[in-house]
Amino acid sequence: MRSSRLVRVAATAAALALTLLFVVLTPPASAAEPWPSVRQGATGADAVTVQYLLRQHGHDIPADGDFGPVTAAAVTDFQAAQGLTADGMVGPQTWPRLVVPVQQGSSGEAVKAAQTQLNKYGAGLTVDGAFGPVTDGAVRAYQGSHGLAVDGLVGPQTWQSLVSGAGGGDPSGFSLPLDRGALPREAYGASHWNANPAVDLIVSYVPAYAITSGVVDHYDSDSCGIGIRLLQPDGSRFIYCHLSERAVAEGAQVSAGTRLATTGDTGNSGEPHLHVEIRTSDGNARCPQSYLLAIYDGATPPSLGSLPTGGCTS
Ligand SMILES: [Zn+2]
Incomplete structure (x- = not known):
């Protein structure tokens, strides 16, 4: 029994x-x-x-x-x-x-x-x-x-x-704007120094990459310095500022992860850093924090239009 x-x-x-x-x-x-x-x-x-x-x-x-x-x-x-x-x-x-x-x-x-x-x-x-x-x-x-x-x-x-x-050759691919080892995760969630929707990534003279696929637009201004706008088919764009030099031609079609530039200290910068900004086709600047953190985590980022237009923090 x-x-x-x-x-x-x-x-x-x-x-x-x-x-x-x-x-x-x-x-x-x-x-x-x-x-x-x-x-x-x-x-x-x-x-x-x-x-x-x-x-x-x-x-x-x-x-x-x-x-x-x-x-x-x-x-x-x-x-x-x-x-x-x-x-x-x-x-x-x-x-x-x-x-x-x-x-x-x-x-x-x-x-x-x-x-x-x-x-x-x-x-x-x-x-x-x-x-x-x-x-x-x-x-x-x-x-x-x-x-x-x-x-x-x-x-x-x-x-x-x-x-x-297919990886980044796929139009739906995404990449961090910097080498993964360049900054800890929290750097991508930090609030901007002023109220403008953007993020400042504090690095000096390192490669910067296309966050997703797009067309390269050379963009210079007193505040941005040497910049690149990565144009999206719907009229929205990713903006990179304070570069020391660009690595891609005007009008080039690039995929996610393509090296676009070397970061730097041009324009209204103060210290070497990469300013990343997202603008949608309605002209609004959008908070890039949650978008970049999703890429860091290997997740699909939210749609650009769903990003907040102010109060940017993670
Ligand atoms: Zn900035």
Whole structure:
């Protein structure tokens, strides 16, 4: 009697444990995005990611973002060594063998590959192959906003999600205006020094990036100094002031994360900083704080028209 009850309790516990294990191991829906096919002729982030990963596996090829015959030959060698169809194309068969799990403390070419992928989504990381706390924060923000387990580990599911997405090349992509490591989160939520809706990001002479896609308008005034307006299709714009120099041509169409300028101290500035302002097509200046904090957190920012026109704080 007693022993059969124990058996029942044990069986129930085992079933519960199995259920929990199943829940934990079931991949989130976003992992179902298919691996992309990257082949000869490809350029850009996915091509250089393949090159970094081949280098991680000991193939001595340049990581120049140009998937030419040398890269294709290295892919073919890698596939043959793995017992895969040696067709020189990195697709659903090859990706799972090529990616390498990386996390905080990792270093090397596979970390450069992960940093390159995170930058597609506006992380603004330095691609240095050193997986430190800034990269860890970017991985967790990405995982949190893409339905993945938030563990800081770039394993098969996170790799698949990263390489299968279009990132900042997608018109819906967003980027912080500065490198993620340049300022703590609270800097983006700080109130402006006066009542004008804007935010002052206190940095000196560092790269500034397009917050989202848009058309570049060179804009200079006594107060703004050397400035850029990033024009949106609906007539709203992001305004960057006090730059030391611009890095993009007038009229250029840019995507989120494109380097626009170097910050500085021009115009009515006082100390080196980047003034960021949002104006909607009705001419109203809007508080950028909640918009920038959403980007920092890897969330979709609110619509520009919903932002308050005064009393800007986080
Ligand atoms: Zn300002």
